[in-house]
Amino acid sequence: MSLQQELGALAVDIAQEAGALARRRREQGVSIAASKSALADIVTEADREVENLIRDRIAAARPGDGFLGEESAADEGSTGITWVVDPIDGTVNYAYGIPSYAVSIAAVSGRPEPRTWQALAGVVHAPALGELFHVVRGEGAWVGGQRLQVNGVLNPAGSLLGTGFGYDPATHAAQLELLGRVMPLARDIRRIGAASLDLAYVAAGRLDGYFERGLHPWDHAAGVLLVEEAGGVAAGAPGGAPTREMTIAGNAELVARLSAIIFADTHEDNATTPAAG
Structure with a gap:
């Protein structure tokens, strides 16, 4: 198994666990922890709890990897691999009970700077919708067992x-x-x-x-x-x-x-x- 395959498999496992936690916390009721850049830009207690879970699982599996998360400071690590994480993307949807939210996890090679890194593997898991999109560089993008393809022809209707x-x-x-x-x-x-x-x-x-x-x-x-x-x-x-x-x-x-x-x-x-x- 290649490094990126290993990273992809780990991302899937962690995203499934994190998504299950996010969904449980949503069912139990959402507690708003704070606002960020503006009053409408909220963070829930679940955001922080889910990010901590993801960070702990990565540290246990791959000590020395870097980490860049929405709710915590960046850590460049020592291995050249950085994990880039949004624990609950779509927090306002999440807080209102709209199911369009996701756990997003990517493993990249290089510093936590998108102009310079190369993404190696990633997952976007929407637990309330029951979908897990996963990708490994060079091996295509998938949802479940279905390979994904962007629409290649522009529609005359727009x-x-x-x-x-x-x-x-x-x-x-x-x-x-x-x-x-x-x-x-x-x-x-x-x-x-x-x-x-x-x-x-x-x-x-x-x-x-x-x-x-x-x-x-x-x-x-x-x-x-x-x-x-x-x-x-x-x-x-x-x-x-x-x-x-x-x-x-x-x-x-x-x-x-x-x-x-x-x-x-x-x-x-x-x-x-x-x-x-």
């Missing part, structure tokens, strides 16, 4: 697109303006509320594409590898990897079209800036 909105009210006007510019490409928009599931759904062909500003590394680490191993593309700024500035996913043609719209102002600024000389 693309079904997923997106999300940040918790800071100050960002909403710009996000809605961007949505208006993207709409000519869309047959409709879906706002699921969990970036890891959006990306898994792109990999599964349930969404044609996805775009969102403001994602953290733990939001997209596993989902981006799912998209790539399902034959798709995930990008940030033109020519770059997904970042806080932007994450775009879909087939290559759709990503290029979305990028041209999303970064149109950047292209125009560059075109009108005098060359140095």
